Amino acid sequence: MVTVRAPATSANLGSGFDVFGVALDRPADIVRVSKAEQTTITVTGVGSQFIPEDPARNTVGAVAEELDAPAHIEINKGVRPASGLGSSAASAAGAAVALNELYDRGLSRSELVPIAAEGEAVVSGAPHADNVAPSILGGFTIATADGVRSIETDIPLVACLPEIAVSTRDARRVVPDTASIPDLVTTVGNAATLTTGMCRSDPVLVGKGMDDPLITPARAELITGYDTVRSYALETGATGVTVSGAGPSVIAACHGGDRRAIGSAMLDGFSENGVDARVYQVSVG
Numbered sequence: 001m002v003t004v005r006a007p008a009t010s011a012n013l014g015s016g017f018d019v020f021g022v023a024l025d026r027p028a029d030i031v032r033v034s035k036a037e038q039t040t041i042t043v044t045g046v047g048s049q050f051i052p053e054d055p056a057r058n059t060v061g062a063v064a065e066e067l068d069a070p071a072h073i074e075i076n077k078g079v080r081p082a083s084g085l086g087s088s089a090a091s092a093a094g095a096a097v098a099l100n101e102l103y104d105r106g107l108s109r110s111e112l113v114p115i116a117a118e119g120e121a122v123v124s125g126a127p128h129a130d131n132v133a134p135s136i137l138g139g140f141t142i143a144t145a146d147g148v149r150s151i152e153t154d155i156p157l158v159a160c161l162p163e164i165a166v167s168t169r170d171a172r173r174v175v176p177d178t179a180s181i182p183d184l185v186t187t188v189g190n191a192a193t194l195t196t197g198m199c200r201s202d203p204v205l206v207g208k209g210m211d212d213p214l215i216t217p218a219r220a221e222l223i224t225g226y227d228t229v230r231s232y233a234l235e236t237g238a239t240g241v242t243v244s245g246a247g248p249s250v251i252a253a254c255h256g257g258d259r260r261a262i263g264s265a266m267l268d269g270f271s272e273n274g275v276d277a278r279v280y281q282v283s284v285g
């Protein structure tokens with residue numbers, strides 16, 4: 001039997017749609033695997049009632065298939081489904097790491113990333129690695145078609161999860177088909193700024209680099225209260241605010257001493273719009 005803790009993640013970070021991701025030190029899924037003739041799945045924990053246990057419809061079923069590693073897989077959810085905090089990715093990442101060890105497949109952590117991404121495709125319809133990469137490798141990750149780069153960093157973050165659900169499939173439907181050259185130029189500049197900030201553990205540069213004129217405005221419309229929450233966080237000292245993953249979580253970069261006040265301001269922003277929420281004061285894991 002092998003047990004793995006797979007952390008929540010925040011993908012995109014505004015300017016890095018389907019490319020950037022960051023591991024959060026909490027919450028996390030616990031994935032436990034044991035060898036079996038056929039793959040079976042049991043799910044407990046936060047939001048487990050919404051997660052199918054049929055291996056054909058669960059991210060970890062695809063991972064077991066990719067690794068040719070049938071197993072009984074127990075998932076204890078700490079990351080709420082449809083939260084924008086990489087819930088399905090945490091389970092897929094945990095299963096990939098655990099099954100690789102259980103069956104002694106000898107794959108490196110980097111080699112496990114595309115395998116876990118196949119699991120993500122079951123849920124979102126497209127195999128993107130920006131959540132599974134940081135869940136497996138930790139730190140800040142840059143996932144491109146030719147592989148994944150990871151960078152250790154130290155950036156204080158506040159994630160605010162409202163009591164609303166946004167499915168990744170729905171949030172991908174609102175992504176525009178085209179972009180203007182000026183918006184692309186802005187986004188490339190912001191992505192470069194954010195990457196520099198991650199390399200230097202500089203929350204001001206990371207926050208500036210989160211701005212995104214391409215994808216985030218369309219997705220923000222799916223999140224009741226987003227504009228209020230963003231304004232309140234910025235007024236309270238956040239260096240940048242954006243949608244976490246496909247939403248509905250909102251994530252802020254900041255200086256460490258401001259986390260509590262920013263979390264409180266974000267809760268107020270949702271509350272004024274009639275939405276309950278919870279806050280995670282986190283670091284890059």
Ligand code: HSE
Pocket residue numbers: 011012017018019124128130131168171172245246
């Ligand atoms: N990059 C993905 C998206 C992350 O924003 O759709 C969510 O799975």
